Amino acid sequence: MSDNITNITTEDLQTMSGKEGLILQGCGGPLQEWLNGVNGLLTESGILLDGSRFERASVFQHDGLTNLLFPFEGVKLDMGKLAMWRLQTHDQFGGTWLSDYVPNRLEGFTQAYSPQKPKMDLAGMDGNIYAILGNASMLLKEAGMREQIDEMFKRCEASGSYDEALSIISEYVDTELSAPPIEPKKTHKKKGKSAHER
Template sequence: MIQKISAEDLKKMQDREGLVLQGCGGDLREWEDGIHQMLAEEKILQNGAHFKEIYAFEHEGCTNLLFMMDGIELDTGRLALWRLRTHAQFGGTWLSDYLPNRLGVEENVQNGKPDCPLIGANGNIFNLMGIAARTLAENDQNDEAKEMCRRVIQCGSYDAALGVIGEYVNIVSIDEWDEPELNGMEY
């Protein structure tokens, strides 16, 4: 069941993670059913899992849905890939990205993962790995960068490699990236 909350309520969820879909017009129950069906077909939701907590909220004139990921059996690598692939259609982002980038909430320092502009970048896994490694190095996380690269290279699939990258950085859109030196830079 979808619960309606305010953007202010959303700001209090800094210690949680979820998938935000932006611009969900029409019948929200149809959105809930359709997303569950898509994610099941993509083998993202595992063993018949369903999101238990779904929230609807309004921001900047759009209705958005938040699917909380706590306690849900899902393949996060596949979910990350699906989110990147469908970003233009659903505006999908992680809650941890939405809060600072859309609502201006200061980043949760417990997260420890720097924002990394991968959505909209060349999707070659080695390119994405390089951008993520550079982001980690720029944030004094050289050991994490090396470990991430080693793990990505050992992955047997693109989905798994993308999931590993997402363990080290918050994947954000190039369009949302606010670093002035990156404006106009090609990836």
């Protein structure tokens, strides 16, 4: 395995919510040649811009196929041209976007685990921001979230007002000012296979 090619699992893909990349399916033979070949093809097609190239790719197995993920982070692309290239070469490479592959083939992205925020009522506190910070710190420590205490203090010290500091504290502990939790969207697995996979 080349240093530029990383082995990942389909479970790793499911944690990549918010990221994007190009997935090519059914990549047989030496994977480094695929990386070099794709860089060459996309450069010639005017898709990779200003000397940009994919320095790394990730390989994973699914449904008996070896697939490569080319992440878009740090790569300058003409997305319109890439979208056209993907459609034109789909029968050859089975190209799809990471954001399409995971919901359609892997039952969606998983939500990263985050510990339950401790609850703290601001009502009745005396308006002393340091007393409120002390209270929030004690609750975070009890909840096993010690690493967030320093971060909360630094952000509050850099804040411009009492209200801003309260908003910051409300990101770490659940107060009357905290935003309601976002319900994760449910994605449905589509049945059937593409022409490339049949």
